[in-house]
Amino acid sequence: MTERWDKDMSAKEYKNGMAKGRREASAEHAAQNPAERPDEKAEFSEIRGKLRDAFPPIGELDDRAELRRDLWPEMLRRLEQSRGLSWREVALREVPWFDWALLAVSGAAVLFFPALIPALLYHL
Amino acid sequence: MELLQRFAAGDLDAFESLFRQYQRDVYRWIVRIVRDPSVAEDLTVETFWRVHKAHARFDPEAKFASWLRRIATNVALDHLRRRPAYVELPEDLAAEQRPDCAVQQETRMALRRAFAELPPKLRLVAQLGSIEDDTYSEIAEALGISAAAARVRMFRAVRLLRKKLQKSGVHP
Numbered sequence: 001m002t003e004r005w006d007k008d009m010s011a012k013e014y015k016n017g018m019a020k021g022r023r024e025a026s027a028e029h030a031a032q033n034p035a036e037r038p039d040e041k042a043e044f045s046e047i048r049g050k051l052r053d054a055f056p057p058i059g060e061l062d063d064r065a066e067l068r069r070d071l072w073p074e075m076l077r078r079l080e081q082s083r084g085l086s087w088r089e090v091a092l093r094e095v096p097w098f099d100w101a102l103l104a105v106s107g108a109a110v111l112f113f114p115a116l117i118p119a120l121l122y123h124l
Numbered sequence: 125m126e127l128l129q130r131f132a133a134g135d136l137d138a139f140e141s142l143f144r145q146y147q148r149d150v151y152r153w154i155v156r157i158v159r160d161p162s163v164a165e166d167l168t169v170e171t172f173w174r175v176h177k178a179h180a181r182f183d184p185e186a187k188f189a190s191w192l193r194r195i196a197t198n199v200a201l202d203h204l205r206r207r208p209a210y211v212e213l214p215e216d217l218a219a220e221q222r223p224d225c226a227v228q229q230e231t232r233m234a235l236r237r238a239f240a241e242l243p244p245k246l247r248l249v250a251q252l253g254s255i256e257d258d259t260y261s262e263i264a265e266a267l268g269i270s271a272a273a274a275r276v277r278m279f280r281a282v283r284l285l286r287k288k289l290q291k292s293g294v295h296p
Contacts, residue, residue: 043282050231050232050235051235051250051254051255051285053228054232054235054236054239055159055255057257058155058159058256064161065156066148066151067148067165067168069165071151071165071169072143072147074165075143075169075173078169078173079136079173079176
């Protein structure tokens with residue numbers, strides 16, 4: 001195999017290929033092990049220290065990490081609201097805005113260019 | 125019938141049992157991402173609302189806690205996308221812990237600004253991995269990605285933060 005490589009490739013190509021292989025292997029290694037190089041480890045721990053200084057971990061600050069009230073009544077209210085909604089409210093809440101935009105564009109197209117109706121029907 | 129099977133079948137009592145069992149875990153997870161208790165409460169309800177809507181898609185044989193955490197993470201991520209992450213910490217609390225000099229204060233502010241500018245996906249990983257000390261596998265499971273991908277995101281977040289800090293004249 002090595003012989004064939006030697007025969008088919010010029011020395012420059014071979015060298016370039018080796019360099020590319022090394023680069024790719026190094027990139028792959030860096031991607032898989034981002035903090036394994038000593039300088040990267042130092043960079044990570046430095047930034048981490050500064051981050052923790054700027055944003056103290058929630059658990060270390062106070063009791064904000066713990067839920068202070070039962071949220072079930074709120075959940076129940078939301079469930080009931082969804083049951084009691086009219087179809088208009090449900091449509092407004094549940095249908096994404098881009099669907100409404102698409103509908104508006106289609107409506108305008110039909111209004112201004114009635115000849116498009118067969119084409120629209122064909123695509124439905 | 126098992127609780128999860130009843131939930132998947134749309135039983136409201138089963139849903140309530142699951143809600144009461146897991147609301148604290150969900151809140152605890154979300155508040156570490158959004159860092160705001162009242163927002164975290166709203167997002168906890170939003171998480172369970174999505175869980176309720178998706179009950180028919182849940183496989184009772186699957187792990188409910190993992191599914192729930194993934195939904196909670198997505199809800200928190202959606203929140204980060206909608207709003208900037210820069211939430212002012214209670215300054216009195218921060219000041220109590222550290223007597224500051226002007227340079228430290230400036231560095232801290234620059235870091236907060238740079239952090240807020242990170243793409244939400246990177247911000248979330250940096251938040252959980254660097255600040256809250258979660259493991260890569262925990263983060264990966266919550267995001268539905270591999271641990272290697274979580275490490276890469278962390279790496280990118282740190283690099284980006286460093287660049288942004290250097291741009292703003294702060295040398296980390």
